[in-house]
Amino acid sequence: MISKSIKKTLQSLEQKDISIRELNQEYIKKIKEKSNLNIFIHFEEQKILDQVTELEKDNSNKRLKGIPLAIKDLFCTKNMPTTAASKILENFNPTYESFVTQKLLDDGAIFVGKTNLDEFAMGSATDTSYFGNTINPLSADDTPLAPGGSSGGSAAAVAANLCLGATGTDTGGSIRQPASFCGVVGIKPTYGLCSRWGIAAFASSLDQAGVFTHNVEDASILLESSAGFDKRDSTSANVKIPNYFENLNDDISGKTIGIPKEYSIDGTPEEVSQIWEDAIKVLEKKGVKIKNISLPHTKYALPTYYIIAPAEASSNLARYDGVKYGYRSKEINSLDEMYENTRGQGFGKEVKRRILIGTYVLSAGYYDAYYLKAQKVRKLIANDFNEAFKECDLIVTPTAPSAAFPLHQEQDDPIKMYLNDVFTVPASLAGLPGISIPYGKDKNNLPLGIQILGKHFDEQQVLNGALSLERSNG
Amino acid sequence: MKIDKNTINKIARLSRIKIEDKESEDYIKDLNSILDWVEQLNEVNTDKVEPLSNISSSILPKREDVSKDVNSSDEILENAPDKLEGFFAVPKVVE
Numbered sequence: 001m002i003s004k005s006i007k008k009t010l011q012s013l014e015q016k017d018i019s020i021r022e023l024n025q026e027y028i029k030k031i032k033e034k035s036n037l038n039i040f041i042h043f044e045e046q047k048i049l050d051q052v053t054e055l056e057k058d059n060s061n062k063r064l065k066g067i068p069l070a071i072k073d074l075f076c077t078k079n080m081p082t083t084a085a086s087k088i089l090e091n092f093n094p095t096y097e098s099f100v101t102q103k104l105l106d107d108g109a110i111f112v113g114k115t116n117l118d119e120f121a122m123g124s125a126t127d128t129s130y131f132g133n134t135i136n137p138l139s140a141d142d143t144p145l146a147p148g149g150s151s152g153g154s155a156a157a158v159a160a161n162l163c164l165g166a167t168g169t170d171t172g173g174s175i176r177q178p179a180s181f182c183g184v185v186g187i188k189p190t191y192g193l194c195s196r197w198g199i200a201a202f203a204s205s206l207d208q209a210g211v212f213t214h215n216v217e218d219a220s221i222l223l224e225s226s227a228g229f230d231k232r233d234s235t236s237a238n239v240k241i242p243n244y245f246e247n248l249n250d251d252i253s254g255k256t257i258g259i260p261k262e263y264s265i266d267g268t269p270e271e272v273s274q275i276w277e278d279a280i281k282v283l284e285k286k287g288v289k290i291k292n293i294s295l296p297h298t299k300y301a302l303p304t305y306y307i308i309a310p311a312e313a314s315s316n317l318a319r320y321d322g323v324k325y326g327y328r329s330k331e332i333n334s335l336d337e338m339y340e341n342t343r344g345q346g347f348g349k350e351v352k353r354r355i356l357i358g359t360y361v362l363s364a365g366y367y368d369a370y371y372l373k374a375q376k377v378r379k380l381i382a383n384d385f386n387e388a389f390k391e392c393d394l395i396v397t398p399t400a401p402s403a404a405f406p407l408h409q410e411q412d413d414p415i416k417m418y419l420n421d422v423f424t425v426p427a428s429l430a431g432l433p434g435i436s437i438p439y440g441k442d443k444n445n446l447p448l449g450i451q452i453l454g455k456h457f458d459e460q461q462v463l464n465g466a467l468s469l470e471r472s473n474g
Numbered sequence: 475m476k477i478d479k480n481t482i483n484k485i486a487r488l489s490r491i492k493i494e495d496k497e498s499e500d501y502i503k504d505l506n507s508i509l510d511w512v513e514q515l516n517e518v519n520t521d522k523v524e525p526l527s528n529i530s531s532s533i534l535p536k537r538e539d540v541s542k543d544v545n546s547s548d549e550i551l552e553n554a555p556d557k558l559e560g561f562f563a564v565p566k567v568v569e
Contacts, residue, residue, distance in 0.1 A: 095553075235528070328555035340491060344492030370512070414507070
């Protein structure tokens, strides 16, 4: 029996209860058994065994030596293709390694494969992938559920125990929401804590890498390995990365927790409100001060996000032109026709929808009315949090307005789909760190999640709060 | 309706994305509903509010302005759909 904890697995490896090879062979077996869930875009047994062989020759001490991790297929990896779940990058083999994955490799992690996601991370159900849906491992046999998105493959890989941890990226909730849907821990650190270098860009002022794990302790271990300053990303923060794991402390008595009244939204299912109240009561019992706070511009976060993110995406995705890498259409009688056919055929519907809307809001005559306006409202949203954090240390909310929903349920109505991110987007716009931990169940026995937000670069306190809540959760 | 057939064609052209006639109906519907929905931002008074474009609280770092000689053209061309004598190749532009 292999532990689901990175910490315990490292101990087993050290005590030679299990070898790196045996451990990873066990995970290879699990991945093969669950291939029906379509969690991986790229999985090759031999590549995992090759990494094991390399590590066996290495006598140095590494903090993640031999630990099997899954990598969202948005991170460029030298050893495996990188598709961003798009036809336009179907055959792309990066010649370089992303900052985050290089750091994990340097620490001795083993990559078991590249996980499925919404195309270019645009979606909330992992249903816009060119490589098909991922199925939430918690689904009952007759109703396949969505794993959430965009990092749905990574969340599902951890939930199905096909790895001990996984990387994700979060632009408006793409780590926290799938973590909630799959019943695992997912942390999005402060904007700038993990370098974006080598991650296919979606919305650069919002994109941030983070991790999925089975528990909060492991999240602290993996976050420490992924974070750090990188001069190749101009928004990378030059801050000292604390030893999150060593400093973990579940005693948060005396801290003040803010409860924003604007997060009580009409139409939120009773069970979601219930677990929120339960979490607040539990924290109160632990000696935390509860303070009602107000984030008055919360309701404007989603429309702000859905101007800014597509605008930045339309600019970032201009690089996919069929010239430098990726797919090129066969119908190319002229240069312009090549661009238009390549992009028309290479991108999926949601990506095209966002490029079109982004192009519109940036186009002459509309820039001030949409993009500039959204940036100003974004400032007000960020100010709300600055004010709130003068009165509290952490903010606690639900992660998502529902548990996992059936596949294909909300695909046809973009706005309904966007509402999934209602609790996660505001913190993204403000660049704040946030974690989702599994907390309680809905009436169908599906996991729900609690989100804990902290001040910029206060990941330690976010992790401590999460640990405290996790340990009270049976 | 903010977006009609002409507008969608214009945006598609600006984006260099070919959209089929049958698709464009869907995009017109979707984009209009999204634009109607974001309209609510006009309720917010943003006079005298500075736009927020960079949320990193740290100051952008400077580096020494020194040139570096890197010859990586083979690497750069490795994923090119078409290449010729060390260059990216594209369809003929001038007749």
